[in-house]
Amino acid sequence: MERETGMKLKCVRADNGGEYRGPFENYCRTHGIKLEKTVRKTPQQNGLAERMNRTIVEIVRCMLSQAKLSKSFWGEAMRTTVDLINLTPLVTLDGDVPQQVWTDKEVSYKHLRVFGWRAFVHIPRDERSKLDAKAKQCIFLGYAHEEFGYRFWDPDSKKIIRNRDVVFFEDQTIEDLQKLEKTRVGSPHEISIPVPVDIEHLVEEVSGEYEETTTGGEIPQGKPECYDEAVAHEHKEHWLKAMNEEMNSLSENHTYDIVKLPQGKRALKNKWVYRLKIENSRPRHKARLVVKGFNQKK
Incomplete structure (x- = not known):
C-alpha cells in the first residue's frame, strides 16, 4: 500500500486472532506501525471490517445460488465479489468508486460479465490437432489479477484456466451445460430444454x-x-x-x-x-x- 500510494501506514486495527500475533506483531513494532487489537469476542469494535465481511458473504451466497454452482466455488465467488465491490459507488465515498479513488484513474466496466455464465473458450493451436475442436465449454468464474484475461472452470479437466479469447452465452449456467452433455452422450434421463415460443x-x-x-x-x-x-x-x-x-x-x-x-x-x-x-x-x-x-x- 505504501508503494502504490507513496504514503506511510500508521495504524492497523484487527481482531485478537493468533494470525496477528508473533511475526506480524513484531513487524509492526519494527516499522513503527500501531497495531490496535479488539477485545476478545467483541467484533463490534471492528465494525467496518465485520460489516464488509457480512456484505461479501451475502453476495457470495446469492452468486453461487444463481450460477447453480456448489459451495466448493466459494473462493472464486468471493474473489469476484471483492472485484465488483471495488467497482461499485459507495455512500461512504460520496458516490465515488473505491478503485478510482485508490488509483486516481477512470474505471471501465466493459470487461464485466455475469458470474457462472456458460462460455466457449478458444483452444490454442499448439494444444489441439487438426481435427480437434477449436473451443471448449467452460464456466466463467472471474477476472485474473496477475495477468490479463478471464478465469474459467473447465468441467472436463476439473481445473481453472485463464483465457481472453472467449464467447459468452448469456443466461446459461452449468446446469444447461450438464443437460447438453447428457443429451450428447445419450443419457437415459435426457432433459428437453423448453422452447420459449410456440x-x-x-x-x-x-x-x-x-x-x-x-x-x-x-x-x-x-x-x-x-x-x-x-x-x-x-x-x-x-x-x-x-x-x-x-x-x-x-x-x-x-x-x-x-x-x-x-x-x-x-x-x-x-x-x-x-x-x-x-x-x-x-x-x-x-x-x-x-x-x-x-x-x-x-
Missing part, C-alpha cells in the same frame, strides 16, 4: 415453390408440404415431435435470439421442410426450419 406463432408460412433434393433412404410419398398439412396429417404427432426436436436443437445451440423488429424493416420469410426417411428399417420423421436468406439485403 412453433405456430414463430413460423410464418409462405406460398411458392421450394426446391427439394431427394437423398438416399428418403420416402417420396406421405410427407406434408407445409405446416398446415403437418398438423392435419394422419401422423400429426410424429411431425409435431420432429418440429419440437428441431426447435430444441436451435435453442440449445443458441441459433437465434428473440428481438424486436427494427422500425421500417421486414423479417425474412421462413418455412418448414419435412422429410420421411428409413433408418434401421424404420421410418423417421424429420423437420427443418429454413430461412429464405437470399431475400436479405446488406
Whole structure:
C-alpha cells in the first residue's frame, strides 16, 4: 500500500486472532506501525471490517445460488465479489468508486460479465490437432489479477484456466451445460430444454415453390408440404415431435435470439421442410426450419 500510494501506514486495527500475533506483531513494532487489537469476542469494535465481511458473504451466497454452482466455488465467488465491490459507488465515498479513488484513474466496466455464465473458450493451436475442436465449454468464474484475461472452470479437466479469447452465452449456467452433455452422450434421463415460443406463432408460412433434393433412404410419398398439412396429417404427432426436436436443437445451440423488429424493416420469410426417411428399417420423421436468406439485403 505504501508503494502504490507513496504514503506511510500508521495504524492497523484487527481482531485478537493468533494470525496477528508473533511475526506480524513484531513487524509492526519494527516499522513503527500501531497495531490496535479488539477485545476478545467483541467484533463490534471492528465494525467496518465485520460489516464488509457480512456484505461479501451475502453476495457470495446469492452468486453461487444463481450460477447453480456448489459451495466448493466459494473462493472464486468471493474473489469476484471483492472485484465488483471495488467497482461499485459507495455512500461512504460520496458516490465515488473505491478503485478510482485508490488509483486516481477512470474505471471501465466493459470487461464485466455475469458470474457462472456458460462460455466457449478458444483452444490454442499448439494444444489441439487438426481435427480437434477449436473451443471448449467452460464456466466463467472471474477476472485474473496477475495477468490479463478471464478465469474459467473447465468441467472436463476439473481445473481453472485463464483465457481472453472467449464467447459468452448469456443466461446459461452449468446446469444447461450438464443437460447438453447428457443429451450428447445419450443419457437415459435426457432433459428437453423448453422452447420459449410456440412453433405456430414463430413460423410464418409462405406460398411458392421450394426446391427439394431427394437423398438416399428418403420416402417420396406421405410427407406434408407445409405446416398446415403437418398438423392435419394422419401422423400429426410424429411431425409435431420432429418440429419440437428441431426447435430444441436451435435453442440449445443458441441459433437465434428473440428481438424486436427494427422500425421500417421486414423479417425474412421462413418455412418448414419435412422429410420421411428409413433408418434401421424404420421410418423417421424429420423437420427443418429454413430461412429464405437470399431475400436479405446488406
